[in-house]
Amino acid sequence: MPTLLVISGLDPTGGAGLLADARVAAEHQVRAVGVITASTVQDTSGVRSVLPLPAEHVGEALAALLGDVEVDAVKIGMLGDVRIAQVIARALAATSAPVVWDPVFQASRGAALLEGDIEGAAAALLPEARLVTPNLEEAGRLTGRTLASLEDMRAAAEALVGRGAAAALIKGGHLPGDRSPDVLLDGKTATVLDASRVATGPVHGTGCVLSSAIAARLAHGDTLVEAARAAKHYLWQKLATAIAIGRGARCLV
Ligand code: PLP
Secondary structure: OOEEEEEEEEOOOOOOHHHHHHHHHHHOOOEEEEEEEEEEEEEOOEEEEEEEOOHHHHHHHHHHHHOOOOOOEEEEOOOEEHHHHHHHHHHHHHOOOOEEEOOOOEOOOEOEOEEOOHHHHHHHHHHHOOEEOOEHHHHHHHHOOOOOOHHHHHHHHHHHHHOOOOEEEEEOOOOOOOEOOEEEEEOOEEEEEOOEOOOOOOEEOHHHHHHHHHHHHHHOOOOHHHHHHHHHHHHHHHHHOOEOOOOOOEEOO
């Protein structure tokens, strides 16, 4: 069974963060090992506060794990703060496994998931990333643009590849209309991954589920396009069967 390293925040509801990543891994027949970056106070209605762990502790946890366990892919989610991004980037020197970075800065309802220096986090992690997976707003914050079309998404992907990511997947889930197209740029090759929009009420953790599913497929040896297509289909199915465990947003896994 391949091994996926998840580096994520802890969402106690399990709708996002490390618990969700571990469930996605299990559903892909991948063993999850993991290091948390931050503890959060949240329920299914939103994130109330965030406590990043000391960066040195995160660095030591990663060094101990990667010194011992061989991993086949890495998924990075919530970072907490920029120093944690920097220690993660250093720790990744111990592995050549493909890294998927989901650059979450803000919970859909609630607190910031990365305080302050987004530029610093991007400078540290884009060069490590086999793939970076921003939504429209995150891609806008990373590139200083407003994204409203497939052309804008392609241009943002080019900018992120220009800054060191091997590939970028710009997620179009927040585009208007009844489709939800994503733009995948792998080096110089662009692919549009299209799907119908699934009508859901509020759901939680979509970005975590998609990026973990891509990383799990990469751990199995899929090409990036295969992994992104399979993960998008997996997310689509999860959106259609989301589970209410509390009074707020539904969970996908
Ligand atoms: N909590 C943690 C630990 C997360 O990693 C994330 C997203 O990545 C969230 C909360 C927010 O999830 P959402 O924006 O889907 O509510």
